[in-house]
Amino acid sequence: MPARTSWIPYALIAPSVVFLGALFLVPLVQTIWLSFSAGEGFSLENYQRMAGDLNFALAIKNTFMLTLVVVPLQVVLALGMATMVTKLDKGRDLVLWVLTIPLGISDLAAGLAWLALLQNTGYLNSALYALGLIQGPTGWLSQETPVALFFAIVLAELWRATAIVLVILIAGLQLIPKEFAEAAEIFGAKPWTRFTRITLPLLKPSLQSALILRTVLAFEVFAVVYALGGRNFPVLAGEAYVWQNDNQNYGVAAAYAVLIMAISLAATALYLRVLRTRPEQLP
Amino acid sequence: MADIVIDRVVKEFGSFQALQEVSLTVNDGEFVALLGPSGCGKTTLLRIIAGLETQTSGRVVIGGQDVSDLAPRKRGLAMVFQNYAVFPHMTVFENVAFGLRMQKAPQAEVKRKVERAAALLHIESYLDRYPAKLSGGQRQRVAVARALAVEPAVLLMDEPLSNLDALLRLEMRTELKAVLREAGTTTIYVTHDQTEAMGLADRIAVMYGGKIEQIGAPLEIYATPATRFVGGFIGSPPMNFIKVRCSHGTARIGDAALPCPTAAENLELGLRGEDASLGPSGSGIPFDVRVVEPMGSHLLLTGAIDGQLARIVAPPTAIVNAGERVGLTVDPARVTWIDGTTGRALARA
Ligand SMILES: Nc1ncnc2c1ncn2[C@@H]1O[C@H](COP(=O)(O)OP(=O)(O)O)[C@@H](O)[C@H]1O
Ligand SMILES: [Mg+2]
Numbered sequence: 001m002p003a004r005t006s007w008i009p010y011a012l013i014a015p016s017v018v019f020l021g022a023l024f025l026v027p028l029v030q031t032i033w034l035s036f037s038a039g040e041g042f043s044l045e046n047y048q049r050m051a052g053d054l055n056f057a058l059a060i061k062n063t064f065m066l067t068l069v070v071v072p073l074q075v076v077l078a079l080g081m082a083t084m085v086t087k088l089d090k091g092r093d094l095v096l097w098v099l100t101i102p103l104g105i106s107d108l109a110a111g112l113a114w115l116a117l118l119q120n121t122g123y124l125n126s127a128l129y130a131l132g133l134i135q136g137p138t139g140w141l142s143q144e145t146p147v148a149l150f151f152a153i154v155l156a157e158l159w160r161a162t163a164i165v166l167v168i169l170i171a172g173l174q175l176i177p178k179e180f181a182e183a184a185e186i187f188g189a190k191p192w193t194r195f196t197r198i199t200l201p202l203l204k205p206s207l208q209s210a211l212i213l214r215t216v217l218a219f220e221v222f223a224v225v226y227a228l229g230g231r232n233f234p235v236l237a238g239e240a241y242v243w244q245n246d247n248q249n250y251g252v253a254a255a256y257a258v259l260i261m262a263i264s265l266a267a268t269a270l271y272l273r274v275l276r277t278r279p280e281q282l283p
Numbered sequence: 284m285a286d287i288v289i290d291r292v293v294k295e296f297g298s299f300q301a302l303q304e305v306s307l308t309v310n311d312g313e314f315v316a317l318l319g320p321s322g323c324g325k326t327t328l329l330r331i332i333a334g335l336e337t338q339t340s341g342r343v344v345i346g347g348q349d350v351s352d353l354a355p356r357k358r359g360l361a362m363v364f365q366n367y368a369v370f371p372h373m374t375v376f377e378n379v380a381f382g383l384r385m386q387k388a389p390q391a392e393v394k395r396k397v398e399r400a401a402a403l404l405h406i407e408s409y410l411d412r413y414p415a416k417l418s419g420g421q422r423q424r425v426a427v428a429r430a431l432a433v434e435p436a437v438l439l440m441d442e443p444l445s446n447l448d449a450l451l452r453l454e455m456r457t458e459l460k461a462v463l464r465e466a467g468t469t470t471i472y473v474t475h476d477q478t479e480a481m482g483l484a485d486r487i488a489v490m491y492g493g494k495i496e497q498i499g500a501p502l503e504i505y506a507t508p509a510t511r512f513v514g515g516f517i518g519s520p521p522m523n524f525i526k527v528r529c530s531h532g533t534a535r536i537g538d539a540a541l542p543c544p545t546a547a548e549n550l551e552l553g554l555r556g557e558d559a560s561l562g563p564s565g566s567g568i569p570f571d572v573r574v575v576e577p578m579g580s581h582l583l584l585t586g587a588i589d590g591q592l593a594r595i596v597a598p599p600t601a602i603v604n605a606g607e608r609v610g611l612t613v614d615p616a617r618v619t620w621i622d623g624t625t626g627r628a629l630a631r632a
Contacts, residue, residue: 180371184381186355186362187429187433277372280416
């Protein structure tokens, strides 16, 4: 093609570049700058205050534990659900629609819905009481029941955000021609072997996207945790919120934000490396 | 023993009937070609035999066992897919080795068998490449090698050579035939290429519109087509069909008189282009030559008999000019009589 058409692609992506620059890059740079400035000039003071805070280690631990439990569970659940949904002949759209309803609910609303279920006078306790399993209102979400609180948050997160993984994996499964699994079956592969030797490797690009998206979002988890546990279960994004709003210390809040971003970037880089598909292995 | 019995198999996709009561028996070690135009149901029948598709009714029996309800992997067969289905995330070696790996064959055996199959298909030099780097023809050969590597008792092939260039196809055809004969593999080979079917098969099943029109040895199908479709589909040029009138057991075209069956209302004379010999005008069947095409091994003459299109094959040295009228001499024993209404061949007069 003649060289004079070569500016067209740049012109076409220019609006989104400007958009991203104004709404993403500028605040990003500002936040990073803010996190490194206290008093006058460059300083690590905000980071020192963040690291010295009582809740800091706990927030790191909680956030990582939540991510390490929730994301793998979501991927396994979504893989199972996606496999079943793609096997359906009739009613597939309806099933998919029902399964993805939680995606349309804001995370705070989801947290509040689970709070209504799990709080002292919630539906769970009413049901347990009616069954005679508990004697009266029982707390599940307090500081005294950290394990129950953790599982409540895991449950709510699974309910709320597994569907996004599901949607990505279903799209990925549909891209794999059925002949591959058929050929494997002809040559003697049992269902589980077909899944591990054929479907999973061919699904790797979609798995990678889903994992990156879900992990990054898991490191930012906030509203569900806040609705269910308040500060009984400190997480990184929650601490940023507290420093920003309760303590009115924007520098430390920015330090938390930058930390979350750094962790997310590291996780993304890890996935890009570990789950990369060499171009010659693409279908 | 791995004979295949296909017993009144019907396949419907919704209201569309893709296969209408297809029955076919393939003997142990036999090579049968399913030949027919695109969309006639060849792939569907093959997939039913493999177990990848469930028939609406009918049975498939392999080696005496009714496999109609068996999973594909329990049917003891290998298959070459029309669109190859070569695994993109595995090297050529691992692709060819796949069936052996599933059988948990020892590494030394895997290596030996993969290399043997690869040598046969001329893909030894790409064994450690990924399929994405191969051409369509090369991938197709990987698919064939993968099927041969497991040394199956039954081999199903869906247009396995369709993407090779003409020369390589001819070579592969010969080698495939030799290998499968030596191994005694029962083979069903789907193709829409009649020369491939003629060259390879012990018997050909000609399919059309979800039915088997005729089953027989290549020469039998060629010489005595059971229907108008078979005559027109097999042979190059295709058989000529000339509408004639049969009175008192004799059909007259020009000066020629052929004994004909009287049973049919609309009678057609089926005449192979190479079964007519040229003579001077005034002798035999008059043929008005319109186009003369020298093909090297023969002359292809296109023209009209009694105003109806016909193609005749003449020796390469014959002297014929466009616009000329020549006379054709025909051996009555080599013509086919077709009932123009049903399209079926009639018994010889
Ligand atoms: N899964 C399917 N659903 C609906 N129609 C199908 C399906 N598979 C094949 N067909 C139809 O059945 C007919 C035979 O197809 P196929 O066996 O692939 O033909 P061939 O291999 O002889 O070209 C075609 O008309 C095709 O459109
Ligand atoms: Mg086909």
